[in-house]
Amino acid sequence: xxxxxxxxxxxxxxxxxxxxxxxxxxxxxxxxxxxxxxxxxxxxxxxxxxxxxxxxxxxxxxxxxxxxxxxxxxxxxxxxxxxxxxxxxxxxxxxxxxxxxxxxxxxxxxxxxxxxxxxxxxxxxxxxxxxxxxxxxxxxxxxxxxxxxxxxxxxxxxxxxxxxxxxxxxxxxxxxxxxxxxxxxxxxxxxxxx
Numbered sequence: 001x002x003x004x005x006x007x008x009x010x011x012x013x014x015x016x017x018x019x020x021x022x023x024x025x026x027x028x029x030x031x032x033x034x035x036x037x038x039x040x041x042x043x044x045x046x047x048x049x050x051x052x053x054x055x056x057x058x059x060x061x062x063x064x065x066x067x068x069x070x071x072x073x074x075x076x077x078x079x080x081x082x083x084x085x086x087x088x089x090x091x092x093x094x095x096x097x098x099x100x101x102x103x104x105x106x107x108x109x110x111x112x113x114x115x116x117x118x119x120x121x122x123x124x125x126x127x128x129x130x131x132x133x134x135x136x137x138x139x140x141x142x143x144x145x146x147x148x149x150x151x152x153x154x155x156x157x158x159x160x161x162x163x164x165x166x167x168x169x170x171x172x173x174x175x176x177x178x179x180x181x182x183x184x185x186x187x188x189x190x191x192x193x194x
Contacts, residue, residue: 023083023165026158030080037069037076044069061140068148075155082162085178103176106184110167117160124153 048062081087089109094102131146138145165180176184 027080027083030076033076034073034080037073041066041069041073064138064140071149072151075151079155079158079162082159082166083179083181085182085184089178099176102184103170106176107167107170110163110170114160114163114167117156117163121153121156121160124149124156128153
C-alpha cells in the first residue's frame with residue numbers, strides 16, 4: 001500500500017529506519033547544495049554580464065566557478081532525482097507488461113543501473129587520483145583541479161546506492177517502485193489528458 005503521492009510507507013525501526021534517517025539527512029544537504037549552487041550561478045552570471053557591459057571587463061573566475069557549480073549540480077542532482085523516482089526512464093515497454101513482469105523488469109533495470117553507476121564511480125575515483133598526483137591547478141582560481149571534480153565519485157556512489165535501495169524495495173515490498181520512497185503508479189485517467 002502506498003502513502004501520499006505514491007510514496008511507500010516508512011519502514012519501521014531497525015537498520016532500515018537508521019538508513020532512512022541517514023538518507024533523509026543526506027537529502028536535506030543535497031537540496032541545500034542544489035539550491036545554493038543555482039543561486040550562486042545566477043548571481044555570478046548576472047554580475048559578470050554587468051561587469052562586461054558596464055566596465056568592459058569580466059570577472060576573471062566567473063566561467064571557472066560556473067563550471068564547478070554545474071558539475072556539482074549534475075552529480076548531486078542525479079542522486080536526488082533517483083531518490084525521488086524522477087530520473088529519466090523509458091516506460092512504454094514496461095507499461096505494456098503485467099504487474100509481475102513489470103516488477104521483475106524494474107528489479108533488473110535498477111540493479112543494472114546501480115552496477116553501471118558503481119563502475120563509473122570506480123573510473124572517476126581513478127581519474128581523481130590521477131589529478132591529485134598531477135598537481136594541476138585551475139587557471140583562474142589556482143585551486144587544485146581535483147577539488148572541482150571530487151563530487152563526481154561521491155554523486156555516482158550515492159546514486160548507485162539509491163538504485164540498490166530501489167531494487168531491494170521492489171524485492172521486499174508489493175507493487176513496483178521507482179525508488180525506495182516512490183511507488184510507480186499508472187492512472188488510466190492520465191492517458192486521456194495526453
